[in-house]
Amino acid sequence: MTAIRIDGKAMAEQVRADVATGVAELKATHGVTPGLAVVLVGEDPASEVYVRNKIKQTEACGMTSFHHVLSKDTTRESLLRLIRSLNEDPEVHGILVQLPLPGHLDAKDVIESIDPAKDVDGFHTANVGELWTEGQPFVPCTPLGCLKLLKSVCPDIAGKHAVVIGRSNIVGRPMAALLLNESATVTIAHSKTDDLPGLCRQADILVAAVGRPQMVKADWIKPGAVVLDVGINRIEDDAGQSKLVGDVDFDAALSVAGAVTPVPGGPGPMTIACLLANTLEAAKRSVA
Ligand code: NDP
Numbered sequence: 001m002t003a004i005r006i007d008g009k010a011m012a013e014q015v016r017a018d019v020a021t022g023v024a025e026l027k028a029t030h031g032v033t034p035g036l037a038v039v040l041v042g043e044d045p046a047s048e049v050y051v052r053n054k055i056k057q058t059e060a061c062g063m064t065s066f067h068h069v070l071s072k073d074t075t076r077e078s079l080l081r082l083i084r085s086l087n088e089d090p091e092v093h094g095i096l097v098q099l100p101l102p103g104h105l106d107a108k109d110v111i112e113s114i115d116p117a118k119d120v121d122g123f124h125t126a127n128v129g130e131l132w133t134e135g136q137p138f139v140p141c142t143p144l145g146c147l148k149l150l151k152s153v154c155p156d157i158a159g160k161h162a163v164v165i166g167r168s169n170i171v172g173r174p175m176a177a178l179l180l181n182e183s184a185t186v187t188i189a190h191s192k193t194d195d196l197p198g199l200c201r202q203a204d205i206l207v208a209a210v211g212r213p214q215m216v217k218a219d220w221i222k223p224g225a226v227v228l229d230v231g232i233n234r235i236e237d238d239a240g241q242s243k244l245v246g247d248v249d250f251d252a253a254l255s256v257a258g259a260v261t262p263v264p265g266g267p268g269p270m271t272i273a274c275l276l277a278n279t280l281e282a283a284k285r286s287v288a
Pocket of ligand 1: 142166167168169170172190196209211212230231232233267268269271
């Protein structure tokens with residue numbers, strides 16, 4: 001069997017095109033331009049790259065981007081003051097505080113200060129609660145992107161056994177909630193799980209969100225399963241060149257799985273596309 005290679009790059013392009021159409025419609029019908037404020041504290045090089053990409057893609061979709069860079073020594077008070085002003089700004093529909101934050105700032109405390117109606121990352125406990133009670137949440141962007149990728153090859157999720165490896169607030173837990181809301185039977189695995197390979201072999205849908213390069217081997221995968229690889233790990237190849245790999249041994253998985261996402265080019269590109277979709281949704285809700 002050769003698995004379908006799920007193309008996250010192509011699907012992200014489609015999501016961005018749909019967002020651009022939605023933005024144009026909102027401007028035409030309500031005179032509202034969706035605005036996304038991105039707050040970066042400190043000079044983490046990886047965060048700077050993510051933020052640049054977010055700004056570029058926000059503007060390419062016709063939205064307004066507000067960019068706030070604060071020094072790494074910024075106090076809690078001045079960060080919360082900025083967030084309060086963004087909460088009150090009618091031109092800002094989505095607020096994203098780039099994580100990780102410097103050690104003296106508590107991410108939970110900062111996220112809880114964002115108006116849940118502008119929390120397009122879906123990390124505020126109000127949105128987490130909405131997600132777990134089948135309400136109207138903003139869903140964290142990476143799991144939301146994974147669900148769209150999954151549905152492209154597996155439209156009928158109900159009754160399938162989904163195993164999610166990883167229980168972080170950003171990926172594993174919200175992914176499990178989304179799958180449960182689609183009526184999958186969900187198992188969440190983590191570092192204390194016994195016989196992880198045996199558990200994974202029972203999965204019709206396997207999501208790896210661990211951060212361990214190529215941990216999931218071919219013989220962990222049930223033949224025909226859909227495998228979503230969220231992991232982003234930098235390793236050195238045999239020639240000493242640095243390259244990105246996921247949490248799944250992709251080449252080996254191709255011979256067993258029914259469909260599998262590559263890294264790069266899987267859930268990664270979908271994450272920013274879903275952030276834009278969430279920002280458009282926040283702007284639409286503001287005029288509803
Ligand atoms: P975290 O480090 O927050 O969580 C990792 C999870 O994996 C934890 O729940 C941990 O278990 C579990 N874990 C660690 N080792 C093992 C093991 N040997 N067996 C089973 N479970 C294990 O990571 P994130 O959720 O933030 O990210 C996961 C991966 O996804 C990373 O590679 C990250 O770079 C990537 N990522 C990709 C994104 C994208 O845009 N595509 C966005 C966000 C993340 P425990 O809780 O017991 O410690």
